[in-house]
Amino acid sequence: MTDRPYIRPRRLRTTPAMRRLVAQTSLEPRHLVLPVFVADGLSEPNPIASMPGVVQHTIDSVRRAAAEAVEAGVGGLMLFGVPAAGDKDVTGSGADDPDGILNRALAALRSDLGDSTVLMADTCLDEFTDHGHCGVLDDAGRVDNDATLERYVSMALAQVEAGAHLLGPSGMMDGQVGAIRAALDDAGHTDAGILAYTAKYSSAFYGPFREAVGSSLQGDRRTYQQDPANRDEAIRELELDLAEGADIVMVKPAMSYLDIVRDVAEAVVVPVAAYQISGEYSMITAAAERGWIDRDAAILESLTSIRRAGADIVLTYWATEVAARLH
Numbered sequence: 001m002t003d004r005p006y007i008r009p010r011r012l013r014t015t016p017a018m019r020r021l022v023a024q025t026s027l028e029p030r031h032l033v034l035p036v037f038v039a040d041g042l043s044e045p046n047p048i049a050s051m052p053g054v055v056q057h058t059i060d061s062v063r064r065a066a067a068e069a070v071e072a073g074v075g076g077l078m079l080f081g082v083p084a085a086g087d088k089d090v091t092g093s094g095a096d097d098p099d100g101i102l103n104r105a106l107a108a109l110r111s112d113l114g115d116s117t118v119l120m121a122d123t124c125l126d127e128f129t130d131h132g133h134c135g136v137l138d139d140a141g142r143v144d145n146d147a148t149l150e151r152y153v154s155m156a157l158a159q160v161e162a163g164a165h166l167l168g169p170s171g172m173m174d175g176q177v178g179a180i181r182a183a184l185d186d187a188g189h190t191d192a193g194i195l196a197y198t199a200k201y202s203s204a205f206y207g208p209f210r211e212a213v214g215s216s217l218q219g220d221r222r223t224y225q226q227d228p229a230n231r232d233e234a235i236r237e238l239e240l241d242l243a244e245g246a247d248i249v250m251v252k253p254a255m256s257y258l259d260i261v262r263d264v265a266e267a268v269v270v271p272v273a274a275y276q277i278s279g280e281y282s283m284i285t286a287a288a289e290r291g292w293i294d295r296d297a298a299i300l301e302s303l304t305s306i307r308r309a310g311a312d313i314v315l316t317y318w319a320t321e322v323a324a325r326l327h
Contacts, residue, residue, distance in 0.1 A: 025308040027300065029073030029323035033120065033273070033315045037212050038062045038105040039082035050208035051278055052285050054317050056082055059108055065320070066109050069117070072323035076118030078168060078315055079105055080212075082127055091136055091151065092128030096158040100128075103162040110163025120195055121164040123156050123180070124171045134171035134221065143224055148173050153183040160184065160192045166248070170197040172224045178244030195273060196246035199234035199260050201226045203253050205279025212278060234260045238267060246270065248313065253277040255302060258309040265310025273313035274306050281317045296325075 012022050039046060039056035046056040057065060066077055081102025083094045094100040102121065109119055125148070126134045135148030148171065156167045167184075169176040177196050184192050202225035226233055234251070241249055247270060251261045254274035265272045284302065288295030299318050306314050316322070 030075045032319035033076045034319035035078040040101040041084040069320040078120040088130040092125035095128040096154040106162035120166040121159040123169040149179040156180045166193045168195045181245035193247040195248045196241040198249040199251045208278035261309040271312040274311035275315040
């Protein structure tokens with residue numbers, strides 16, 4: 001069989017150099033953000049059983065991990081604080097305490113790293129509340145949206161004062177971006193940015209994360225996180241976040257929601273982030289441990305697919321490892 005000479009796509013796949021030359025999607029260290037967990041009451045890093053290779057850090061060990069990540073060229077770090085179980089309460093008071101674990105860690109990293117990387121903070125109450133929900137509960141045990149916004153504002157101000165460059169309100173409360181933006185501006189923090197968790201779905205893949213943060217949650221978060229069945233709702237949330245002042249918008253999870261990543265990327269001119277979450281990490285890790293897939297190839301393929309869908313920034317627990325490999 002003879003083909004016309006101009007319809008042989010394989011000519012552009014013949015060598016690694018040729019494939020690199022024509023690649024449409026790049027994956028660079030600067031695209032990657034490393035999520036890290038910092039826990040109170042530890043004398044040494046604590047391995048997370050359901051996320052092999054990931055730990056709850058001490059302040060000292062997170063400083064070392066952050067320095068390694070920055071040396072590898074990652075774009076930033078997202079910090080999650082894990083208070084001691086006895087320090088949790090109904091309003092999550094440790095979240096805006098300057099001496100709380102998350103704010104101490106932010107201050108330590110800002111002192112070490114200055115502006116050489118982008119420090120991001122999870123602006124949410126779930127790690128700090130004894131009930132494990134992302135907000136304040138009313139008398140009926142439901143999350144009170146407006147009372148929660150007041151706590152988010154206080155938390156955001158504390159995080160910026162501790163050293164965060166970007167705040168990540170992840171609780172999916174209505175009006176959370178606008179409330180935080182107004183408070184930051186009123187306090188003179190006009191340069192502090194907001195990474196909005198615009199489309200955060202109620203996903204089964206968060207399981208290992210709940211171990212990582214020592215979650216106290218009973219029940220679920222379906223009354224405020226998005227329904228996995230809904231696609232258009234993400235664009236409604238996007239329009240609200242942009243109107244309220246979001247600087248970056250994010251889709252979470254990433255791999256099961258690549259259609260949402262694409263929808264969001266096509267609708268905006270601000271940077272788009274996507275979070276490769278704990279369950280995604282653990283599935284690839286578990287399959288690789290059993291020899292069922294090529295670990296390194298699967299990691300790169302998964303991250304490239306998220307970039308290909310339209311994400312400018314990818315949060316991944318492999319950020320440091322992959323950044324070092326990409327050099």
